[in-house]
Amino acid sequence: MTAPLLEVEGVERRFGGVRALAGASFTVGGDGIVGLIGPNGAGKTTLFDTIAGRQVPDAGRIRLSGQDVTRWPPQRRAALGLQRTFQECRVMPGWTLRENLLFAARPRGLAGALAAAFTRRDRLPGWAPARAEALLRLATLEAYADAPASVLSFGQRRMVEIAAALMTRPRWLLLDEPAAGINPGLLDALSRFLRAAHEEGGGLFLIVEHNMEFIMGLAARIVVMHGGAVLEDGAPEVVRASPRVVEAYLG
Numbered sequence: 001m002t003a004p005l006l007e008v009e010g011v012e013r014r015f016g017g018v019r020a021l022a023g024a025s026f027t028v029g030g031d032g033i034v035g036l037i038g039p040n041g042a043g044k045t046t047l048f049d050t051i052a053g054r055q056v057p058d059a060g061r062i063r064l065s066g067q068d069v070t071r072w073p074p075q076r077r078a079a080l081g082l083q084r085t086f087q088e089c090r091v092m093p094g095w096t097l098r099e100n101l102l103f104a105a106r107p108r109g110l111a112g113a114l115a116a117a118f119t120r121r122d123r124l125p126g127w128a129p130a131r132a133e134a135l136l137r138l139a140t141l142e143a144y145a146d147a148p149a150s151v152l153s154f155g156q157r158r159m160v161e162i163a164a165a166l167m168t169r170p171r172w173l174l175l176d177e178p179a180a181g182i183n184p185g186l187l188d189a190l191s192r193f194l195r196a197a198h199e200e201g202g203g204l205f206l207i208v209e210h211n212m213e214f215i216m217g218l219a220a221r222i223v224v225m226h227g228g229a230v231l232e233d234g235a236p237e238v239v240r241a242s243p244r245v246v247e248a249y250l251g
């Protein structure tokens with residue numbers, strides 16, 4: 001399998017008069033945990049949307065392992081091995097944790113959607129139940145496997161959402177503010193889970209985060225966005241000491 005290369009090249013996106021992305025460029029080659037930080041409105045979520053296919057950029061290119069996917073729909077990118085979570089948590093509260101995870105393993109596309117419309121368990125791949133168990137253990141949530149997600153804390157639900165995204169062993173995993181709104185007591189558990197999941201399955205984890213302590217402790221590399229473009233890119237200690245990052249964001 002080739003390395004999970006991600007290339008973002010000169011990506012631009014306008015919303016009316018707002019230039020959400022103004023020529024964002026960076027490349028991440030291979031496995032690793034990379035942080036994407038920057039002030040509110042810097043364009044982080046919009047960039048995620050263009051990488052995942054929810055938005056088509058006005059200009060620029062997105063490549064996954066050398067393939068130009070700029071105009072591919074999200075499903076096709078998912079089939080290549082890209083998964084994401086959203087800034088707002090998307091777990092089904094009435095379903096058990098196991099059901100939430102198994103649902104993420106269902107076949108995609110029209111056939112999958114039709115099957116899912118009739119029964120959540122239909123046409124599940126054979127590997128799915130064991131994978132769900134393994135991920136719940138990694139998240140230390142196995143005791144809740146058959147409980148509805150609604151009994152969990154917000155932070156635990158976040159972990160279920162991430163576990164669901166990990167079901168298909170993504171090569172690119174985009175997480176939008178996984179630590180936002182989480183009880184500080186759970187941040188360590190979330191961090192350990194992400195580290196363990198990365199060790200177990202590899203891949204490129206790209207994580208948008210405002211919690212500096214959390215992301216600097218987790219990521220080996222940090223890309224800083226400001227005004228729709230990349231302001232700085234380097235190891236956490238380099239970024240933390242960068243005068244322009246301090247001025248635009250950390251200061």
Ligand SMILES: Nc1ncnc2c1ncn2[C@@H]1O[C@H](COP(=O)(O)OP(=O)(O)OP(=O)(O)O)[C@@H](O)[C@H]1O
Pocket residue numbers: 015018019020038039040041042043044045046047087
């Ligand atoms: N669908 C949209 N329609 C209009 N403007 C938008 C839309 N999506 C984003 N924007 C604008 O584009 C800019 C970048 O937004 P984006 O959500 O990408 O920022 P962000 O870095 O994710 O911010 P935050 O840290 O607050 O989540 C902002 O000015 C935002 O208001």
Ligand SMILES: [Mg+2]
Pocket residue numbers: 044045046087
């Ligand atoms: Mg955002």
